[in-house]
Amino acid sequence: MQNEIELILSIAKHFRTEGAIVQAYRYGSGHINDTYRLDTAPEGGTSYLLQRINRFIFPDAQNLMENVDLVCRHLQTKLAHLGKKEVQRKTLTIIPTHTNQLFYKDTNGESWRMFWLIENTHSVDVVTTKMQAYAAGIAFGSFQRELADLDAKKIHVVLPRFHDIEHRLENLHKALRAHPKGRAKEEAVEVLLREIASRETAMCQDFLQRIVSASPLRIIHNDTKFNNVLLDRDDQPQCVIDLDTVMPGYVAFDFGDAIRTIINRGREDERDLNKVKLNVPLYEAYVKGYLEKAGAFLSDGEIESLLYGVYLLPFMQVVRFLTDYIEYDPYYKTQFSNHNLVRAQAQFKLLTELESQRDKLRSIIQHAITS
Structure with missing residues (x-):
């Protein structure tokens, strides 16, 4: 587990995050991609989601992320009248790499992407109400x-x-x-x-x-x-x-x-x-x-x-x-x-x-x- 977290922290350094990342752990219940939550210092700072894209299901990470980026930008434009903070809660926000790419490919050929974490939200597997x-x-x-x-x-x-x-x-x-x-x-x-x-x-x-x-x-x-x-x-x-x-x-x-x-x-x-x-x-x-x-x-x-x-x-x-x-x-x-x-x-x-x-x-x- 320690080696896994060390890997996640090393991958995260390639993205334009704000603050120092102090904590990383597995997050969510998705069937396809591996997802990790990253928290930054000081406490209460910005948090992020880092995902390893399943390359067996999505072998073309470039086309995949171009789709996600196009949809997110379109939604952000349509909702711009709500103000930046509300837009960030209504759409996903992609965090680019330091070289302004939509994802990072590591030396093992794995593709990684990062999103701004929408705080104080939750998802539900079974609807109850x-x-x-x-x-x-x-x-x-x-x-x-x-x-x-x-x-x-x-x-x-x-x-x-x-x-x-x-x-x-x-x-x-x-x-x-x-x-x-x-x-x-x-x-x-x-x-x-x-x-x-x-x-x-x-x-x-x-x-x-x-x-x-x-x-x-x-x-x-x-x-x-x-x-x-x-x-x-x-x-x-x-x-x-x-x-x-x-x-x-x-x-x-x-x-x-x-x-x-x-x-x-x-x-x-x-x-x-x-x-x-x-x-x-x-x-x-x-x-x-x-x-x-x-x-x-x-x-x-x-x-x-x-x-x-x-x-x-x-x-x-x-x-x-x-x-x-x-x-x-x-x-x-x-x-x-x-x-x-x-x-x-x-x-x-x-x-x-x-x-x-x-x-x-x-x-x-x-x-x-x-x-």
């Missing part, structure tokens, strides 16, 4: 609205076909061919594979096509888990974070991904599937907040497509978690041997719960639009 769900809707609806006039052609596609279900299914079938034995032969895996196969055609030819035909390409977040919204002490939305996946896409993708984390009474990796139940009041609160901010710029077709995202994104996450499990966990960080299988099973249970409440979920969207 309607206020939190409403706040998330406000945050992601505002995020899409503020980026609606940014040219999507300026954004690098750092993860091609990221929300393409056909691509995700292709990867699953490749994994099965590459690993025909081992985990692929486990009974629990075979059960999920049968359920996935029974829904493939509908998801690809019905749900996805309806989203694409009804929607223009917009700049979206692509990873709208609830813990990617920072809240203040009163659970009011402050900032949307984790911008690595910001790319052109369809608003239904962001909507569906948010709903799968907000409506679930259980955790994303819940072992007890009886706890994976729908919290419809939280769904209703999110829809209200989201459409308050995004409803004015969305087309009727896009609004109609939102519900398709509610089913497509959990299904896609089942496929992704199961693929990672079959391939022995190269993508998502795991804490135990069958962690990705547990995640896949929990997501599938969530999908079946959503399928049983389709009419109710549709009516809530329609009511929010007309009220």
